[in-house]
Amino acid sequence: MRIMPASLDRLTRLALEEIAEAVAEAQTAIVFPSWGLRLSLAWLASRHGLQDWQVRQFLNVISRPIFDPHNAHVEWRTRAAQAHQFLELCHGILGLPPAFAPDLWARERRWHEEMLDPDTGRPHPWLMCNRYKPGERENIRQLFGARMWREFNDGPAIVHPKDPGWVIRQRDGELVLDQMTWGFPVVLTGKRGQPLKPKPVNNARFDKLGGFWKRWTGPENRCLIPAVSYAEAVGKSGEMTSTWLSLRSAPMFAWAGLWRDSDEWGPVYTGVMTDNAPELAGIHDRSPVILAPADWEPWLQAPLNELARFDRPWPADDVTIDATRNLWKSGE
Incomplete structure (x- = not known):
């Protein structure tokens, strides 16, 4: 300027x-x-x-x-x-x-180059799945067999970017239930190079784990995000409504995630996304990486080069779709 x-x-x-x-x-x-x-x-x-x-x-x-x-x-x-x-x-x-x-x-x-996808030149896709329902704390703790890391308030029933949410991570060889802020803070710079308020990046593309996200993909930075359902925006621009997706086979599931400590907001986490099942592409072209219980430990412990098998959508025939009339912009 x-x-x-x-x-x-x-x-x-x-x-x-x-x-x-x-x-x-x-x-x-x-x-x-x-x-x-x-x-x-x-x-x-x-x-x-x-x-x-x-x-x-x-x-x-x-x-x-x-x-x-x-x-x-x-x-x-x-x-x-x-x-x-x-x-x-x-x-x-x-x-x-x-x-x-x-x-x-x-x-x-x-x-805003820090915000741009290095391949497409567009902002990182945190606009995918930016709200979900985590479920009740005690149900989470029992499902994952985790102990409380420390005492927290329950947090919101619907988690939006920059809200507190539950996370399962490993600590000294055991699973602990922790609470963090949803979204890695990315700091923009203004016209004079001054830092602006950080913005939460709450989704990480699987195909970028070896690039932009690599510094946070070690086992020490991986986590599981408990969820009972997640939402996507569907419909015409300006009239989009919330469509909630959940699993028929389980009342609660684990979404693959990454976490780190930040100077801005303390511990933070983000959810990993993959291509959606073709049958559900009309809702969104990407979906959360959902992990079966047998895959919880490998996600948390395996080397990065062994995680490629999780870069796939959950089978569409096990997904329940609840297309509501709630306007997306209302935030539920």
Whole structure:
């Protein structure tokens, strides 16, 4: 971004910087407007003629959910373009040069390169399966024969990214039931290279375990995620509803996961995803890696090069589908 003239009053400079940070964050995240951003917009509206409808439109652009996970990259790109248009509008109102140089998209790539899939150049697919039901704590403990690692509150009945969730991991040769935050924190950088608020990456593609995720794939970083069902968004963009999937053969199952300690949120975990069964591809092209009880120990202990056999979907004829009318964007 180009340097603003020193003649611009201090409050207007601060307001424009706050807006620019929100625009940068909107490239790869849903932005929940802070009081600082709202004050900045109010300042430009009261002192420089920004229209109320323009403010409302901008806030809607940066805070709206992704309605179609199957085409999420298109929605992210549209969000980015609309957010940049608003910043250019602010520059025009203030009589400033354009906010961005012609190499805009190249700069954006550098801003959020940590979030991008190295093969596709798109954000890592945490928009897959981003809510699930873990089940009751005592049922989890008994099913896995695990002891409580420490005392925790029960946590939510439906786990969303950045919520606390139950995890089974190994500790000194035994299984323990632990509670962690769902999603590895990935830190974005703003227009001046400053760190932005971390975002939770709650899914890890199996075919990336030997690349992007390799540093966290050792046995010491593997875990089991107890679940009774998981949800996907299905339907037309803007009208997507929640479809819940569970197993006919078991009231609770183990989802293959990875965990690590983080500076931002303490212990965190993410679920491993694989290609979906062809019969279920209409719901989503990927699904959680579900492990049979006989595979719990190998997932936790085997070398990485022996885990390829788990890169397969659970048989579709054992999956129960509950297509609800609940709007996905409601969060259940």
